[in-house]
Amino acid sequence: MTLTKIIEALLFSAQKPLSIREITAAIRGAEDDEFGSNEFIRVKEAEVAAALEQLKIEYIEQGRAFQLTEKAEGWQLATDPSFAKWVRQLFPAPKPARLSAPALETLAIIAYRQPITRADVEAVRGVNIDGVLQTLMERGLVKIAGRAEIPGRPLLYETTQFFLNHFGLRNLDELPNVEELRKRNLPVARVVAPPESPESTQAGTTGSG
Structure with missing residues (x-):
């Protein structure tokens, strides 16, 4: 033995x-x-x-x-x-639909810059990603990772364990050119503070008098 x-x-x-x-x-x-x-x-x-x-x-x-x-x-x-073509004969199943180019681009941005807000991804891509993001979440490639500590506290997104398995990675450090791309400056969403309510403005004026 x-x-x-x-x-x-x-x-x-x-x-x-x-x-x-x-x-x-x-x-x-x-x-x-x-x-x-x-x-x-x-x-x-x-x-x-x-x-x-x-x-x-x-x-x-x-x-x-x-x-x-x-x-x-x-x-x-x-x-x-x-041997895949022979093994597949034992497990017939419809081929999963491939990810579209916009979905792959969005997934790449999230993978290299996670955790990241939807607005920041849209700032890089220049288009709305609501539909694409929903697809990535339904495929189990992306998940919610919490909320950002900025005004409005938007949701943060990150890749999943299934993402690593799907692309044959042990961890995120095995992403191609990971160090170079993480350091590259990319556009970010403009953070706008919520306007003050009339009540808070009035209270501040009263207090200063």
Whole structure:
């Protein structure tokens, strides 16, 4: 029994990506049975990480039909993309509609400048994005991230975990040219303070007298 074989069994049985911490906990938590004792009860996360890398290389060298991939949530076994046309025959489903160019542009602005208000995105694009923003939220690519601490407290938007999975990213730092584009100055919406009410103006005048 080897550590890589145990990890392979866990990944094969899992219904979702497994983090190194989850894999380590599963290995440590196994109880002795008729097949033997748990000799990996003190395994370390660093050892699991090294075994994962070893397993990944082995699959590549052996030219297997599946591969070990690292996603934002953890590690997962997946079929090699070159076999996709055959695997798809087992899971017939309508192809999802592609995002339009305006939607992709809006998504890119949010991804690189998040959290960001709708008005700031519109300042960059120069057009209203209500419909596009709704589409991105319905697709699960964008979500509300709170409110901005400016007059009117507009909603802030950011990308989701599904966004990372969809584009094969582990985190936002893997976005192309991320540092350069984050530093670039882009147009922002003009913040206008709400007008004072007649009551507050009158109160201020009375107080000054």
